[in-house]
Amino acid sequence: DLERERMRFVSARYWGVAAEVAKDGEGFESRLTHLGDKKIAVGKDFDEKTGKLIAKENSSVILLNQTDALDVMDQAIKNAWKVSDIDEKPVSRKPAPPFITSTLQQEANRKLGLSARDTMRIAQGLYERGHITYMRTDSVNLSESAIESSRKLVGKLYGKDYLSDGPRRFTSKAKGAQEAHEAIRPSLDFTPPQEMGLSGKEYDVYEMIWMRTIATQMADSRQLQVSVNLEVPTSRGPARFHSSGMKILFPGFLRAYVEGHDDPTLSLGERERFLPDLKVGAPVKVVKADVTEHETKPPARYSEAALIQYLEKEGIGRPSTYASIVSTIIDRNYCVRNGNALVPTFTGFVVTELLAKHFPDLVNSQFTSRMEEKLDDIAEGKIPHLPYLREFYLGENGLENQVAKEDKLIDPEEARSLKFEHLENLDVFVGKYGPYFEYTDTSNGEITKASLPEGLAPSDLNQDSVQNLVAQVKKGATSLGTDPVTQLPIFLKTGSYGPYIQLGDLPADPKEKLKRVSVPKGIDPNSVDEALALRILELPRLLGMHPTTGKEIRASVGRFGPYVVHEKDFRSLKKEDNVLEVNMDRAMELFAQPKGKGRRSQVMKALGEHPETKSPVEVLEGPYGLYVKHEKTNATIPKEKKLEDFTLAEAVVLLAEKEALSPTKKSKAG
Structure with a gap:
């Protein structure tokens, strides 16, 4: 349904100042928000299903075109501005509940x-090693010992001012919640992430769970929202x-955890938007418009x-099945990942239409x-299983009878075809080797058939894209020249x-492979000439040798876009990068950036070699303060210790105490 909404969507343009x-x-x-007594149209004033301005009786909304906007801008720059209204509103936010499987x-x-x-x-x-509680749960409850x-x-890390007035307890609001287990949280010792000996995504997931859990017992965040209106005279009011x-x-709690952000400290700075000290009636100066x-x-x-959130809201699936539901629709090619989005495929469309037509109850x-x-x-x-299963499978309207009845009505050719309302002359089919189309030219009855490009989503099909595909098919291979x-x-x-x-050209021996390189995204195929084609054929392009390893660094284009690679370390190029240049x-510079999105600790001081192992001992600063690191052991440095006074001898003592508490070390000693 959502993808069909995207297909029906008609984009609209609007202007502002x-x-x-x-x-x-x-x-x-x-x-600019208002002109005279009319509100200026913005995105929410358009119907997201049609892209058109929502029609209302006695509408107080005005849609500016480019000429209108330029006129308002010109007058606004020339005239005097003043503050017409100020509204200050204190707001507070409570921390989110601890994690359940879906969240x-x-x-x-x-x-x-x-x-x-x-x-x-x-x-x-993490659960199997005793680092967190059971991870398949729909309960937001925390045990008294965990609280x-x-x-x-919280008191130790942030001080008593950051504690909530009393213990926070949460209850589940999810439809069909069973609450058989506690919320997902760290084990009871609440070991800080930098002391866990974890790395990569394991570190990131544990850190996220740890931060979210302690944030639940922290004080509300208090903010002041300021809203200011300015006025300038124009000929239209x-x-x-x-x-x-x-x-x-x-x-x-924002000191510890901000939903959707990686670094709470950075996020706090990003959230603040300062305005100067303003008073109603005071003049302000326009710098530019x-x-x-x-x-x-x-x-x-x-x-x-978002899909898991929808499943949970509708009561579809349970904590143990969310991941498998999502994985199944991807594994069966019903949808593909494009960045963070799940994009339905033509295969997903035909399967959905078949089920909706012949088994509507099952997909409701x-x-x-x-x-x-x-x-x-x-x-x-509460109820016996056999009568329910018998009715579900063998009842009068059971699955067995439905399949037997509908199987006779399914036309295989119809089942693998698609028609789209906005593309009357186009038929799409899903075949053994992927989706393809048949386009009928109404002027002469000519039918054009061809495969649909990999990665083309159903909602990407419109009159322009279809005409381009048809033109490319009719044009066939374009000769661009000869490689010198x-x-x-x-x-x-x-x-x-x-x-x-x-x-x-096609070789006589089918086993002989020709060099083929995709035209990078952003390059119009119609603009490719011999010179540009030769540059594209240079891919994967050698950039040089890595100064440390002496191994090659190359730039190329893959299924997920342009990248640079060194010894299987792939780094995607950014939008502003050109793979050919x-x-x-x-x-x-790209290789120097840490992979992933989690925060990483910084080395603050090298203390020297450990007296027993001769391995380096270092002081690092993580999200939660200073700690000392030796091989795989991390130990928190007490707050009262100053970095400049902290010695190797003190570090060795802390590390020994930490190792003595480690279950792994104990088991090895035993």
């Missing part, structure tokens, strides 16, 4: 880019511009996080939710992965 204004030398941004999967997807399957695999490993441990840790600011009065152009966007696709979310509830009742012993080195011909072709450059310096 953004100004930079200043008071006593302090600048801030303001945007852990959602946050790991948003913060760390992990799939639900990978999140559960990592959490399983006590959390509160002690006063133009009202709006500015908003926000000041954090007390960060509270610009016309802004906007385009409405279709409804966003589901991410894994309410039916699935009711079935889940019945299965819960069976698991709890090999003297082989160069062709521009279109295949299942889109346009590509081919060096050489990226150089060695830029590649080294």
Whole structure:
């Protein structure tokens, strides 16, 4: 349904005016919101299903075109501005509940880019080693001992002012919650992440769980929201511009955990938007103004996080099945990942349409939710399992009879075909080798058939894209010239992965492989000439040798876009990078950046070699303070210790105490 909404969506353009204004030398941004007694149309004033302005009787909304916006801007720059209204509103926020399975999967997807399957695999490993509680749960309840441990840790790390007035306890609001287990939290010793000996995504997931849990026992965040309206006269009435600011009065739990952000400290700074000291009636100076152009966007696709949130809300699935539901639709190619979005495929479309037409009850979310509830009742012993299963499979309207009845009505040819309302002359089929289309030219009845490019989503099909595909098919291979080195011909072709450059004609020996390189995204295939084709054929392009390893660094294009690679270390190029022009310096800059999104500790002081192992001992600063590191052992440095006075001898004592408490060390000693 969501993808079809995107297909029906009609984009609309609208314009506005953004100004930079200043008071006593302090600048801030303001945007046009009203003209006379009319409100300026913005994105929310358009129907997201059609992209058109929502029609209302006696509408007080005005849609600016570019000429209107330029006129308002010109007058606003010339005339005097003043503050017309100020509104200050104190607000507070409470911390989110501790993690349950669904929220852990959602946050790991948003913060760390992990799939639900990978999140559960990592959490399983942490649970099996005793680092966290059971990870398949829908309960937000924390045990009294966990609450006590959390509160002690908050007081130690942040001080008593950051503790909530009393212990916070949470109750589940999820539909069908069973609450058989405690919330997901660290084990009772609440060992800080930097002392766990973890690395990579394991470290990131544990840190996220640890931070979220202690945040539950922290004080509310208090903020002051400031809303300011400015006015400037125009020939069409006063133009009202709006500015908003926000000041954090007390960060509270935000010191430890901010949903959707990696670094709480960084996020606090990003959240604050300061405005100068303003008073109603006071003049302000316009520094500059610009016309802004906007385009409405279709409804966003589901991410894994959003899909799991929907499943939980509708009561579909349980903590133990969320990850497998998402993995199944991906593994069966019903949808593919594109960045963080789940994009339905043509295969997903035909399967969904077949089931919706012949088995509507089975794909109804309410039916699935009711079935889940019945299965819960069976698991709890409230109803016997055999009568329910017998009715489900063998009843008058059971699955066996439905399949027998509908099987006779299914037309195989119809079942693998798709028709789209906005593309009357197009038929799409899903075949053994992927999706393909048949386009009928109404002017002469000519039918064009060809495969659809890999990665093309159903909602990407429109009149323009179809005409381009048809034109490419009719055009066939385009000869671009000859390679001066090999003297082989160069062709521009279109295949299942889109346009590509081919060096050489089809060989007599089918085992002989020709060089083929995809045309990088952002390059119009129609603009490719011999010179550009030769540059594309250089991919994977050698940039140089790594100064440390002496191994090659190359730039190329893969299925997920352009990248640089060194010894299987792949780094995606950014939007501003050009794979044909990226150089060695830029590649080294990308390799220098840490992989992943989690925060990493910094070395603050090298203390020297450990007297027993001769391995280095270092002091590092992590998100929660200073700690000492030796090989795989980390130990927190007491707060009262100063970095400049901390010695190797003190570090050795702390490390020995930590190793003595380690279960691994104890078992080895025994």
